[in-house]
Amino acid sequence: MVDEDSGTSGEVSRNTARVAAGSTLRRILDIAIDGAASLPGAKSVAAKHLQKHPRTDEAIDAVIASHIALASTSGFLSNVGGLVVTAISLPINLVGLAVLQTRMVAAIAHLRGYDIEDTRVRTAILMCLMGGEEVTRLVGRGKLPGTPMLIATAPMASPTLYETVSEKVVTALLTTHGGKSVGVLATKRIPIIGGGIGAVFDGIATRQVGAFAKGELVQRRAIG
Numbered sequence: 336m337v338d339e340d341s342g343t344s345g346e347v348s349r350n351t352a353r354v355a356a357g358s359t360l361r362r363i364l365d366i367a368i369d370g371a372a373s374l375p376g377a378k379s380v381a382a383k384h385l386q387k388h389p390r391t392d393e394a395i396d397a398v399i400a401s402h403i404a405l406a407s408t409s410g411f412l413s414n415v416g417g418l419v420v421t422a423i424s425l426p427i428n429l430v431g432l433a434v435l436q437t438r439m440v441a442a443i444a445h446l447r448g449y450d451i452e453d454t455r456v457r458t459a460i461l462m463c464l465m466g467g468e469e470v471t472r473l474v475g476r477g478k479l480p481g482t483p484m485l486i487a488t489a490p491m492a493s494p495t496l497y498e499t500v501s502e503k504v505v506t507a508l509l510t511t512h513g514g515k516s517v518g519v520l521a522t523k524r525i526p527i528i529g530g531g532i533g534a535v536f537d538g539i540a541t542r543q544v545g546a547f548a549k550g551e552l553v554q555r556r557a558i559g
Contacts, residue, residue, distance in 0.1 A: 357502035367437035377441035399545035402439040407538035448556035459487035463548040
């Protein structure tokens with residue numbers, strides 16, 4: 336016999352957890368864009384690479400390469416994740432990866448001339464974390480109204496969409512790093528080889544997100 340009250344209670348709990356996780360991800364976005372004591376913000380990172388590489392695409396490639404290197408550094412993501420204090424059980428390494436990838440995408444968006452303070456652009460930045468395949472799947476199923484590019488350039492911002500996207504991104508990240516990649520995550524617990532395999536996986540994931548953001552967020556205007 337199925338306990339309907341128990342099932343309803345479980346669904347409410349899951350919904351509450353998704354909302355809380357989405358709220359945490361939006362806080363992560365703020366930290367990634369604005370920076371923290373030991374973490375330069377997206378605009379600072381963009382300016383640093385643009386100074387070394389005056390051509391926008393070269394600066395973007397440098398941004399992506401530097402974040403791949405950071406994601407592949409054992410222990411770095413845990414330190415970054417420690418910047419975010421949460422009341423929910425998101426893996427600290429996953430939080431660190433989200434901070435790093437969000438900053439990378441935000442820096443790319445800034446270099447391409449988008450206003451990264453705009454809610455529409457922030458929504459698009461979060462969408463990029465899901466990767467091209469997941470975004471295409473959700474758009475095709477009608478779960479999202481359009482691609483990151485379309486959202487970033489929409490006539491009006493939608494706070495509701497911002498919240499919805501953040502919840503879907505959390506689900507996608509947990510699935511990628513906790514479901515489809517269970518074998519990889521299991522090896523992370525093995526001494527010596529675990530850290531290396533995990534770092535490679537995080538680096539590959541960051542490369543994919545960077546490539547998607549670079550291709551999706553086309554030039555909007557020159558930055559000053």
